Amino acid sequence: MSGMQNGRGGVVAPDVPPGAPPAFHLLAKPTGSACNLDCAYCFFLETEKLYPGARSRMSDELLERYIRQLIEAHRAPEVTIAWQGGEPLLMGLEFFRRALALAGKHARPGMTVSHSIQTNGTKINGDWARFFKDNGFLVGLSLDGPRALHDAYRRDKAGRPTFDKVMRGLAALREHGVEWNALTTVNAANAAHPVEVYRFLRDQCGARFIQFIPIVERPTESGVPYGETVTDRSVAPGQWGDFLSGVFEEWVRRDVGEVYVQMFDVALANWYGEPAGLCVHSPTCGAALALERNGDVYACDHFVEPAYLRGNIGERHLAELVGSPEQRQFGRDKLDTLPQYCLGCDVRFACHGGCPKDRFTRTPAGAMSPSGESLAGEPGLNYLCPGFKAFFHHIDAPMRRMCELLRAGRAPAEIMAEHGVDEAGSATQGGD
Numbered sequence: 001m002s003g004m005q006n007g008r009g010g011v012v013a014p015d016v017p018p019g020a021p022p023a024f025h026l027l028a029k030p031t032g033s034a035c036n037l038d039c040a041y042c043f044f045l046e047t048e049k050l051y052p053g054a055r056s057r058m059s060d061e062l063l064e065r066y067i068r069q070l071i072e073a074h075r076a077p078e079v080t081i082a083w084q085g086g087e088p089l090l091m092g093l094e095f096f097r098r099a100l101a102l103a104g105k106h107a108r109p110g111m112t113v114s115h116s117i118q119t120n121g122t123k124i125n126g127d128w129a130r131f132f133k134d135n136g137f138l139v140g141l142s143l144d145g146p147r148a149l150h151d152a153y154r155r156d157k158a159g160r161p162t163f164d165k166v167m168r169g170l171a172a173l174r175e176h177g178v179e180w181n182a183l184t185t186v187n188a189a190n191a192a193h194p195v196e197v198y199r200f201l202r203d204q205c206g207a208r209f210i211q212f213i214p215i216v217e218r219p220t221e222s223g224v225p226y227g228e229t230v231t232d233r234s235v236a237p238g239q240w241g242d243f244l245s246g247v248f249e250e251w252v253r254r255d256v257g258e259v260y261v262q263m264f265d266v267a268l269a270n271w272y273g274e275p276a277g278l279c280v281h282s283p284t285c286g287a288a289l290a291l292e293r294n295g296d297v298y299a300c301d302h303f304v305e306p307a308y309l310r311g312n313i314g315e316r317h318l319a320e321l322v323g324s325p326e327q328r329q330f331g332r333d334k335l336d337t338l339p340q341y342c343l344g345c346d347v348r349f350a351c352h353g354g355c356p357k358d359r360f361t362r363t364p365a366g367a368m369s370p371s372g373e374s375l376a377g378e379p380g381l382n383y384l385c386p387g388f389k390a391f392f393h394h395i396d397a398p399m400r401r402m403c404e405l406l407r408a409g410r411a412p413a414e415i416m417a418e419h420g421v422d423e424a425g426s427a428t429q430g431g432d
């Protein structure tokens with residue numbers, strides 16, 4: 001089934017292909033990878049190599065085509081328009097005003113359109129903050145911890161630190177009451193300081209929604225990662241587990257129900273037997289695509305590589321690209337390519353093998369199946385596996401207890417008193 005061209009050069013909506021998700025995420029990058037910063041670990045800068053000399057901004061024509069197709073491709077009554085970069089604020093306020101007007105023009109009656117944007121925060125001022133507040137934007141702010149930890153890698157193009165600018169942007173968001181999330185990468189510089197990072201976000205920044213993202217960065221050739229080694233900015237697998245466990249120990253004693261840490265919420269859902277709500281720790285994926293500034297759609301923001309190009313929305317409708325057999329297979333591959341070692345893992349229900357982008361190591365020497373067969377050296381194991389395993393084992397007892405509380409109709413937050421008593425005297429893990 002192919003989208004037809006209409007008289008205005010647009011692509012007419014096809015019937016949504018069977019098997020296409022009723023709703024999906026699509027991260028649109030209106031500036032491509034263009035950014036005013038030059039963060040040492042940024043993988044988006046690699047995607048620039050795919051588009052040398054290409055127009056560096058999304059055109060108005062493409063903007064309308066994208067928003068119309070995004071809305072047409074959704075069968076669910078809610079649709080989220082999600083902007084990312086690069087640095088999307090480089091587009092200027094007018095671009096986003098046009099996007100809002102177009103969403104209003106194309107939304108079906110009864111449809112709810114939400115808006116989110118991921119930014120490094122350095123360009124946020126009162127005008128931006130008012131705009132976000134007035135239009136209900138959810139703002140994801142990249143912030144790696146207190147000054148020294150943040151500035152370790154998050155620098156501008158001249159190599160200058162960015163902490164003060166980001167904090168000014170955050171102050172504007174808070175002053176205007178904008179809903180915001182902290183998006184904090186965990187890398188070689190901050191990984192040994194979980195409690196310091198977490199307390200900074202909670203106490204100094206007032207964060208109530210926090211996402212931790214592990215930096216796993218491999219060398220690339222023409223934008224495509226290769227090999228089994230990682231750069232020295234990457235978090236080590238054990239560090240990732242220790243970091244999460246360290247934050248968890250602080251959170252479970254005083255912040256349950258108050259501070260939302262995505263990883264803990266996802267874990268609780270998996271322990272409780274509900275959908276995790278995060279692709280990385282779900283059995284399959286494939287419903288989180290990426291749109292480049294020229295209309296190219298890729299399987300995922302982490303697979304902006306020629307082999308994962310699904311097509312261009314100027315030639316084929318987004319509904320077709322999202323529901324294409326290749327994209328559905330991409331999502332199933334997350335499950336189908338799990339090594340045997342994962343299939344027999346006792347925390348697979350919580351982990352699901354992590355993100356395929358990080359599955360480039362081999363199973364360890366001595367790995368055995370339950371029947372005694374050697375599973376050593378199998379390819380396709382997640383680089384972060386030892387960290388996942390340690391973390392999920394670490395939180396098993398409190399997760400079970402929170403599930404008991406939930407099943408009894410009680411609040412999981414009750415665990416705070418109990419956990420504090422049960423664990424009295426034990427040192428906070430991973431403390432700073």
Ligand code: SF4
Nearest residue numbers: 279280285286300355
């Ligand atoms: S490849 Fe990774 S980030 Fe992309 S959709 Fe799958 S699990 Fe999510």
Ligand code: SF4
Nearest residue numbers: 342345348351353385
């Ligand atoms: S913890 Fe390791 S072995 Fe277990 S499912 Fe996750 S990646 Fe696989």
